[in-house]
Amino acid sequence: MSEENNNTNINNNDDELLQSADEYDYTDDFFDNEAEEIISNTEEGSFAGADYKAESSIGKDMTAKKKHLRFIKPILIVLAALLGVFVIVLTFCIATLPKNTVANNIMIENLDVSGLSYDETLAAVEATHLFENRDITIECGGQTRTLSGKELELCAIPEATAQKAFLYCKSGNILKDGLAAMHLLIGKKVIVPVADINHDTLNLKLGEFGNEVCGTLTQTSVDFTDTEAIITPGTPGFDYNTDTAREEILDAIINERFDNIHITLNTVQPDKVNVDYIDTAIYRDPIDAYYAINGNDIMVIAEVYGRYCNRADIEAIIDKINTPGGEPLSIPYQSVTPNVLSADLSAKLFNSTLGSYSTSYYSGGNRGKNVARAAELINGKILAPGEEFSFNDTVGDRTQENGFFTAPEYAAGQSVEGIGGGTCQVSSTLYSAVLYADLGITSRTEHMMTVGYIPAGQDATVAYGSIDFKFKNTTDYPLKIVSTTGGGKVSVSIVGTAWEPAREVKLKHSVSTEGENTVVYSKRLVYSEGKLISEDVLDSSSYAPHQPADTSDDDD
Numbered sequence: 001m002s003e004e005n006n007n008t009n010i011n012n013n014d015d016e017l018l019q020s021a022d023e024y025d026y027t028d029d030f031f032d033n034e035a036e037e038i039i040s041n042t043e044e045g046s047f048a049g050a051d052y053k054a055e056s057s058i059g060k061d062m063t064a065k066k067k068h069l070r071f072i073k074p075i076l077i078v079l080a081a082l083l084g085v086f087v088i089v090l091t092f093c094i095a096t097l098p099k100n101t102v103a104n105n106i107m108i109e110n111l112d113v114s115g116l117s118y119d120e121t122l123a124a125v126e127a128t129h130l131f132e133n134r135d136i137t138i139e140c141g142g143q144t145r146t147l148s149g150k151e152l153e154l155c156a157i158p159e160a161t162a163q164k165a166f167l168y169c170k171s172g173n174i175l176k177d178g179l180a181a182m183h184l185l186i187g188k189k190v191i192v193p194v195a196d197i198n199h200d201t202l203n204l205k206l207g208e209f210g211n212e213v214c215g216t217l218t219q220t221s222v223d224f225t226d227t228e229a230i231i232t233p234g235t236p237g238f239d240y241n242t243d244t245a246r247e248e249i250l251d252a253i254i255n256e257r258f259d260n261i262h263i264t265l266n267t268v269q270p271d272k273v274n275v276d277y278i279d280t281a282i283y284r285d286p287i288d289a290y291y292a293i294n295g296n297d298i299m300v301i302a303e304v305y306g307r308y309c310n311r312a313d314i315e316a317i318i319d320k321i322n323t324p325g326g327e328p329l330s331i332p333y334q335s336v337t338p339n340v341l342s343a344d345l346s347a348k349l350f351n352s353t354l355g356s357y358s359t360s361y362y363s364g365g366n367r368g369k370n371v372a373r374a375a376e377l378i379n380g381k382i383l384a385p386g387e388e389f390s391f392n393d394t395v396g397d398r399t400q401e402n403g404f405f406t407a408p409e410y411a412a413g414q415s416v417e418g419i420g421g422g423t424c425q426v427s428s429t430l431y432s433a434v435l436y437a438d439l440g441i442t443s444r445t446e447h448m449m450t451v452g453y454i455p456a457g458q459d460a461t462v463a464y465g466s467i468d469f470k471f472k473n474t475t476d477y478p479l480k481i482v483s484t485t486g487g488g489k490v491s492v493s494i495v496g497t498a499w500e501p502a503r504e505v506k507l508k509h510s511v512s513t514e515g516e517n518t519v520v521y522s523k524r525l526v527y528s529e530g531k532l533i534s535e536d537v538l539d540s541s542s543y544a545p546h547q548p549a550d551t552s553d554d555d556d
Contacts (some may be wrong), residue, residue, distance in 0.1 A: 049259050132307060137261075138261050141213045144260070155196050204244075207307065219234045228332050273322065277310060283556070286304060300349070360453060365407070368422070370405055373402075374423045383481075385475060399419060423462060431444060441471050457541045479495065504526070517544055
């Protein structure tokens with residue numbers, strides 16, 4: 001039924017009630033006249049008076065109802081009018097709601113986005129620093145703290161914020177949207193941006209606040225003096241769980257609350273410990289000193305002394321240990337000395353020259369420069385036990401960029417000019433030093449013809465990318481190559497840890513001929529305390545005869 005019909009019915013009912021009331025006016029006058037006559041009659045007053053009182057009461061009730069209806073009628077008319085106006089305004093607001101733009105009087109903080117499309121709203125949000133200078137106040141346990149929005153990187157999520165403003169009054173609920181639109185006729189709606197925040201920073205700040213509110217949680221700790229274990233009981237404090245508090249803050253921001261946000265932070269007791277826990281914390285195996293190699297640097301790592309204690313000493317004070325906030329307690333322990341001490345290890349490293357060899361060369365000219373450069377590149381090289389040395393890998397390509405010069409060298413049995421000539425003298429000198437150090441040879445090749453700077457059978461030719469000289473550190477300690485030049489000599493030493501007992505190495509060469517070639521058979525004899533302890537058969541060396549014009553002293 002329409003509002004107009006309802007109003008008509010109400011008016012009709014009011015008229016009927018008023019007409020009935022007019023009829024009762026006449027009755028009231030009749031009863032007033034009759035009352036005087038009846039009351040004057042004293043003989044029959046009892047019975048007649050009773051009837052009169054009943055009739056008079058009915059009349060008064062009707063009079064009161066009549067007056068009440070006359071009072072209500074204007075109120076109903078006003079209410080009906082207001083309802084009509086409300087319906088008209090509501091209908092108008094619903095009909096005029098924009099579909100493709102933000103409703104009028106919509107603000108996002110201080111940003112007016114009224115009448116903008118979604119894309120325009122998004123662009124406006126992206127171009128404006130929303131939440132600028134917006135701080136958050138949190139509260140817990142009677143304490144408050146203000147968190148800087150700038151530090152928390154509090155900012156608006158552009159897409160979600162623009163959508164929130166654009167969809168205001170567009171929920172699909174006609175009554176809800178209409179009422180919201182009516183509100184916009186008389187006032188502005190301030191949309192709180194959809195916030196984003198740096199969760200890591202927020203968790204950090206909440207952790208700091210949690211320590212202030214709940215105290216800092218500490219677990220039972222064990223520290224050491226030279227003779228005792230000092231056990232400090234734990235203390236109650238913040239459990240470092242910020243998940244609930246973080247969600248409470250995020251929920252408050254979503255609901256447009258930034259001040260006095262109550263958060264939940266919990267205090268917990270330190271973990272209880274048992275005898276095994278303390279015993280394990282005190283006990284430690286001794287650790288020997290050791291060395292660490294990093295490139296050509298070596299470092300000695302100090303030893304660690306072992307510890308152990310009497311479990312009965314722990315059992316006697318375990319209850320005190322588990323009393324939160326109690327005084328520190330001490331338990332004596334015994335030390336265990338490791339087998340290898342850093343002082344002893346340092347004294348052993350590089351304490352002996354295991355083998356060395358020197359050869360002479362003409363230090364002038366480019367060949368002398370190449371000898372000096374190759375010797376420089378292998379100097380200081382450190383090899384760990386079991387590590388293999390490669391001459392080519394260590395020296396690198398013989399190029400001008402690598403510091404080498406053009407000088408005579410062998411190529412296909414001929415002496416020719418090439419970059420790096422003279423390098424083989426360094427590799428051959430190194431080979432001889434390695435032989436006297438009693439190390440394992442893994443790759444060695446003799447020259448095509450004998451050279452004048454070293455005995456036949458002790459040379460080692462090299463060519464980058466094809467022929468290499470290699471050996472392995474077969475000792476139990478690191479080795480260092482020490483290579484120097486000066487005074488027309490190149491000297492190479494293998495420095496390491498002295499053999500125990502000491503060793504002496506001798507080389508033995510025997511020569512024979514095979515056709516035009518000279519063949520050298522070599523052995524390495526190792527003596528200790530005057531006794532032969534090993535005899536190694538080395539690779540034989542076969543040399544072609546020199547050409548008459550060759551000057552081998554100047555060649556590689």
